Amino acid sequence: MALMRKLKNIFAIPELLWKLLFTLGVLIVYRLGSYIPVIGVNARMLAEYMSRSDASGSLLSYFDAFTGGSLSAATVFALGIGPYITASIMMQMLSMAVPYLEQLNKEGEYGRKLINQYTRYLTIGLSIFYSITYITWLEHMNLILDPGIGFRILFILSLTVGATFVMWLGEQISLMGLGNGSSMIIFAGIVARFPNGILKMAESVVQRDTSLFVALFILCAFAIFTSAIVFLEKGDRKIPVQYPRRVVGQRVYGGQTSYIPFKINPAGVMPVIFAQSVLGFFLFIPRLLADKFVLFKAINESFVAYGYLYNILMFALIVFFTFFYTALVYNPLELAQNLKKNGGFIPGLRPGKQTADFFNYLLDRIGLVGAIYLGILAILPNIFGRIFMLSLDMRLSGTSFLIMVGVALEFAAQVEAYLIEHKYEGFLSVGRIKDRLLGQR
Numbered sequence: 001m002a003l004m005r006k007l008k009n010i011f012a013i014p015e016l017l018w019k020l021l022f023t024l025g026v027l028i029v030y031r032l033g034s035y036i037p038v039i040g041v042n043a044r045m046l047a048e049y050m051s052r053s054d055a056s057g058s059l060l061s062y063f064d065a066f067t068g069g070s071l072s073a074a075t076v077f078a079l080g081i082g083p084y085i086t087a088s089i090m091m092q093m094l095s096m097a098v099p100y101l102e103q104l105n106k107e108g109e110y111g112r113k114l115i116n117q118y119t120r121y122l123t124i125g126l127s128i129f130y131s132i133t134y135i136t137w138l139e140h141m142n143l144i145l146d147p148g149i150g151f152r153i154l155f156i157l158s159l160t161v162g163a164t165f166v167m168w169l170g171e172q173i174s175l176m177g178l179g180n181g182s183s184m185i186i187f188a189g190i191v192a193r194f195p196n197g198i199l200k201m202a203e204s205v206v207q208r209d210t211s212l213f214v215a216l217f218i219l220c221a222f223a224i225f226t227s228a229i230v231f232l233e234k235g236d237r238k239i240p241v242q243y244p245r246r247v248v249g250q251r252v253y254g255g256q257t258s259y260i261p262f263k264i265n266p267a268g269v270m271p272v273i274f275a276q277s278v279l280g281f282f283l284f285i286p287r288l289l290a291d292k293f294v295l296f297k298a299i300n301e302s303f304v305a306y307g308y309l310y311n312i313l314m315f316a317l318i319v320f321f322t323f324f325y326t327a328l329v330y331n332p333l334e335l336a337q338n339l340k341k342n343g344g345f346i347p348g349l350r351p352g353k354q355t356a357d358f359f360n361y362l363l364d365r366i367g368l369v370g371a372i373y374l375g376i377l378a379i380l381p382n383i384f385g386r387i388f389m390l391s392l393d394m395r396l397s398g399t400s401f402l403i404m405v406g407v408a409l410e411f412a413a414q415v416e417a418y419l420i421e422h423k424y425e426g427f428l429s430v431g432r433i434k435d436r437l438l439g440q441r
């Protein structure tokens with residue numbers, strides 16, 4: 001009953017209901033586009049090859065999981081949101097190294113719009129690059145029904161337009177829907193294939209390829225991982241902030257103590273998405289061209305999806321991008337200056353530089369804990385899979401599961417914020433906050 005009452009609260013807020021329906025509509029469009037094939041590819045043979053890749057734990061099946069199966073079906077959305085995320089990472093890094101882009105970042109809304117436009121151009125360039133690599137592999141594997149220059153142009157154009165359209169869909173979700181558009185697109189792709197992974201595990205148990213004990217262990221492990229992810233996303237450290245008491249006429253202002261919450265994982269699941277995109281960018285080409293070039297074959301064999309080298313690199317990238325994204329989101333000096341302007345101070349610290357240094361120190365320490373925690377959660381399921389010799393689908397990997405749960409939590413938190421703003425009982429409201437909100441109604 002309580003859950004139904006909370007669901008009814010959503011329908012009582014027209015703006016929230018519109019955003020939910022808009023987000024759902026965009027994701028439906030994305031999933032429908034994932035079933036539109038590029039004419040001229042031998043879909044049956046490609047599906048058989050990808051099925052063998054799934055069974056062997058190939059990196060190709062890992063990439064396919066993040067596109068919702070579009071890569072293995074050679075659809076117009078085969079590249080997914082990957083080129084846009086990779087382009088965004090490149091532009092953010094260049095913004096720290098190139099003076100012109102660094103200056104644009106400081107020019108407010110105009111500068112951000114210009115950088116976003118450059119990101120779109122880079123996305124198109126990367127999409128063309130990925131498309132050329134993909135068509136080269138398809139031709140080498142004899143999966144093209146009628147090869148030729150005409151088909152190459154059509155294929156590259158189709159995938160580039162598809163990737164650009166997916167980028168636009170993600171931007172529309174960020175602007176008019178709920179959640180981060182890129183994260184929601186990836187979330188939709190993972191969720192779409194997640195049930196198939198469960199069915200494969202059930203079939204494996206029925207056929208006695210996997211013992212019932214191992215299957216139950218996997219389910220319990222994912223339940224524990226879910227709890228750990230929730231703890232990571234919801235845990236924070238509260239820093240007390242005091243405001244001096246001021247007397248204006250007969251009224252007294254200030255004098256109270258509030259808190260600044262610093263999350264254990266301030267970057268959310270974005271480091272995992274960034275790490276996956278970067279790793280995909282550098283391993284996508286060697287995987288597709290492994291059968292054609294000896295060097296690429298050696299690289300591909302070294303980075304098996306369940307392999308230790310792959311997991312070590314994934315862990316290192318997640319730690320790096322946790323600090324990188326935290327530095328983009330949090331500015332300790334700006335936070336300290338805003339606190340000083342509002343008359344607030346942290347007990348025992350002088351306002352200004354000393355407070356900024358404390359924030360910087362705190363973010364480094366908390367960020368390190370969050371980064372290691374996030375990295376372990378991402379690779380632990382892969383390690384278990386290797387230890388138990390599990391032939392599970394890669395969409396049950398740690399990164400997929402981490403993104404799926406993390407994005408769902410961020411989405412729920414945004415819905416919660418809308419409900420609380422309109423003084424309705426939210427999904428996550430408990431204790432004193434819930435009682436206070438219900439008392440205000």
